[in-house]
Amino acid sequence: MKTPAKKRRLLIALGVLLVLGAILGGIAWQKLFRVHPQDPEVLASAEMKFKYGSLGAENDRGLPYLVWMVLPRIFPEMMPGPGGYQSFGLAWEEGQEVPVGFARKTVGFPRLTNNCALCHTATWRSGEDAPVHVVPAGPGHTTGVQDMIRFLSRAAADPRFNADTILREIDLVSSDAWGNEGLSWLDRLIYRFGIIPMTRKALIEQQDAFAWMNRPGKPHWGPGRDDPMNLTKYFMTQMPEDDTVGQADFPSVWNLGVRSGTDARGEPLLLNWSGDTPAVRSVLIDSALGLGAPAEDWFLDEMAELDRWLSELPPPPWPDEFPPPDPALVSAGEAVFAQHCAVCHEPGRERTNKVIPIEEIGTDPERMRSWSAAAARHANERVREMGIDRPPMTQDRDPYGYVAPPLDGLWLRAPYLHNGSIPNLVEFLKPPEQRVKRFHRGHDVYDPEQVGFVSDARAEAAGAFLLDTTERGNGNGGHPFGTTLPDPDKHALIEYLKTR
């Protein structure tokens, strides 16, 4: 029989336990889950949000910021070169704490996720000794996404990826040991026994998820490219692995207004290289979901806002740093364009933003084959399951060609073709068999004569990636249009295209 005193003691013990539990829970919430808004400067403008804003993927894909920061210092021999994460070809603006395309947000502890700008921000400079320009929404032609994924996996698999080593390096960055603010002993315990081992586990699991891209016969993406439809298949739809390769250039995402809506006959304009999606919003949503964004209302609002901003964002004009296009040549070139190119590349014309059948365009078919109507159905199903209402991907027929895009800001969209297999416009207008078969890409020095990035020995000296067009999926044949024009017409056409 319980005496009142015993009951009281039991109650007190229960109360103490409750209070302790509440305190512990509070600490756990504070240290692991409490969401702090991003820095005000990040949220200050649409452009800043595009470059550094979080898509909310912290719980799914977030890396602990401090761990991420010190990895290049722990594994220098795994880095492409000196320069920390910048050596992966990331656009990194002066004064900014993280490269463009990285969002730093504190959810319990500072975490880092990626956003659209990682692959859709271009950099260029007029010479080795000229300042670097960062152009949001341009193709991230220098960004080595695959190298970065591989680096993280290799690092996680290395025995040096342990709490001792990582915390020792973090100690040089953040530690309250001398009465200065920084990681406390409690934080360090959380890092040691929670964050670091869990990060390691997640990165190793990620390596397995990316195993398909490392199989023999799969070409390196190199800078400025990924394998978008295979990424979609294996991460969004969880389809079984197949043998396709679909490496493709990161496209520009400015001025999306000219790519959205319907044509005069009411048929939708198509996006993605092989016309896989009929609506800008769907492309944005699917790409962001691929980065781990959660399917929540605010996310859809963000996407709507992003859609509006990108739809109206003008393409960058031909830079003042270069000689201006010759007006006489430009007008001559405009006539050539009107005659030979406009039907497919002038916004509003019959075939612009439409799929040109592969028999006609003749470019490398691998990217097209990496997608299918079945995959589209899976993807649409999956997105519906997430509770997202968006125009579905084209699911009534397999891809059969490539989209003819408008040519806005064309000068900054080199290298050309869907797989980035032609370094510049001069090469582009050569007959397919005469085009350069091996060149270097990922160097950001621009060549205003050739209209494209420097891709020769100078690029090689700078450590740029060697693209071999004889590799599977890298072929640079096809698009014979304009290649037989007389030289003066080509010259004039190129001069005109500088103004697009």
Next chain:
Amino acid sequence: MSGEELDRLFRESPPGPLPDGEATGTAIVFPGGWLARVKAWAMRWFLWQGKVFDATTGTLVNRVTPFGIRAIKARYGPGESWFDGKPCTVLDYSETSMLARCVRDEIRQVAPGLYLGQVFVGRKRLLRFAVSFQYEPARTFWRRLLAGAALLAVLFGLYLLVRMNSDAPVRHADAAEHFKYGSTGGERTSGIPLAIWHAMPALFEDLLPDRTYRPERPYASFGFLYETDDDGSFRELPIGVSRRRVQGLDRVFVNCAICHAGTVRDTPAGPRRIVLGMPSNTVDLQAFERFLFEAAADERFHPARVMAAIEQVGADDDLDWLNNRMLKKVGVHLMRDQLLMLRDRFGFMDREPDAGPGRVDTFNPPKVLLNFPMDQLPEREWVGNCDLPSIWMQGAKEGMQLHWDGNNTKVSERNRSAAFGTGAYPPSLDRPAMQRIEDWLHDLEPPPYPYPIDRELAARGKTLYAQYCADCHGADGRDFSGAKVGTVEPLESIGTDRRRLDSYTLSLAVNQNQLYAAYPDERFRHFRKTHGYANLPLDGVWLRAPYLHNGSVPTLRDLLEPAAQRPATFFRGYDVFDPVKVGFVADVGIEPAESAEAHPQLVGKRYFAVDTRERPGADPRQRNWGNGNQGHEGPAYGTELPAADKDAIVEFLKTF
């Protein structure tokens, strides 16, 4: 049992026979409850174990502390209880104990061999206790020993905790002293144990640049400056070396003054005047680093040899037993490992010409700090040697493009960046100490030119200066107004050696943004890759020789000549002033004999030969990269003026 129950028991119990012999005691602080046992246990272990009664004398002593020390005497005998006025045995301390004179205990027997007691302090009942004769006292011996050991361990642990968390810099009341000898916090993470600091030059005499160990000025070999105390004896540490006790061990490391305090002599035998804030013209920091690295790689860097050397130089006096053991067992090994790691990382130094006194490579070390793969560094980044700058009048320079290439516009960021050079990392930087230096440098002015100035000539020079120089270098030595002052002059127009510029890259600039990332208010935001060299104000320019960013032109007068007429080779590190050409005498390669008495530490000193001519060759250290003395020439730069005009400009510059 509750308190009332105990008191009832006491009231109902007889006094019992007078106790005799050794008894175990239990204090009853707040009776009842589950804590009672714990409290009783704790009291017995740490404070009071019991009493020893001696019936023959009627006295007793208490056994106190974990060691059962017999102390606090009392008389005891039958008496009347203050508690209820009935008989009991009274233990009276009032006449026998200093400590407990106002204490009175009363006991009554509650069971055979078990007495319950009341403690009175004054007339107030404080607590209850029990003494028991039921236990064999012998059993308590091991307990006592254990308790003693436990207490010792706890005390020792507490002591270690306090000691290992100790962090006490040597403080200096005077700001200038603080600049010379104060700590920026570098010792916390990078400190060299003071004893080893003292021992190294003795142990590795052959690795010193001049192979001479000077007990009073052991580091003078690297051009480090030793001041004397009021009694004429040399100070223990040179200028630019600070001391702090960290984890109970005195440690030293360099501070700002190691690079920003120099000397001037009028004549070889004249006194060396120390000027704070001027470039350290005598200090060869790279030679010092190489000495540390070579010593670490030497077989003599071994605990036995190092400890012996510490004893030999008498540096063991300040080492207590614990520090002595710690150094011997781990300290020497740790320091060696650390130095060998740094030696490996600083291998880039072997790809560039020696810096010599007064120069350092500023921006390859941060790449090392970030652990860039230095073996992949492009050749154009290899050489970053540049002159140490003066650091006066920082307040007037806020907002200018600082550093030789103007890569940062924020004085505080520039300072935090430089603090890495003093071993201070973001968590270990001593912010108040740093702030104190910043505040002092805010207004510190260079000393006036101490030699005669031809005022008439200077006045003429002023006009020419205004015409040719003022736009970029300011109106005079204190007025820094000028359209281009503190901005970067593109390399195409300045034309000086580009190596230092190329050693700083965009990728470094952006990575530096993360160095202070955990401290949002202090994070670097202003580093920029530039494409030229900054136009600097010329305050105290007479003390800033040799000139140009790489110290490739020995005097001001030489700088006004076209590059082809500038000295292709000269010596630096010699501090005798040349008031004609304005700069340090640059043709002396070895310390003249006449100074032997005044400056015995300089006897035979060889000065550093600068060769400005790039040479082909396999050995990067012989190629003289980064030493070029070209640029800053042509009509706009005054190098084509008549000689008399150049003399006039130099005369005016003396007033700066």
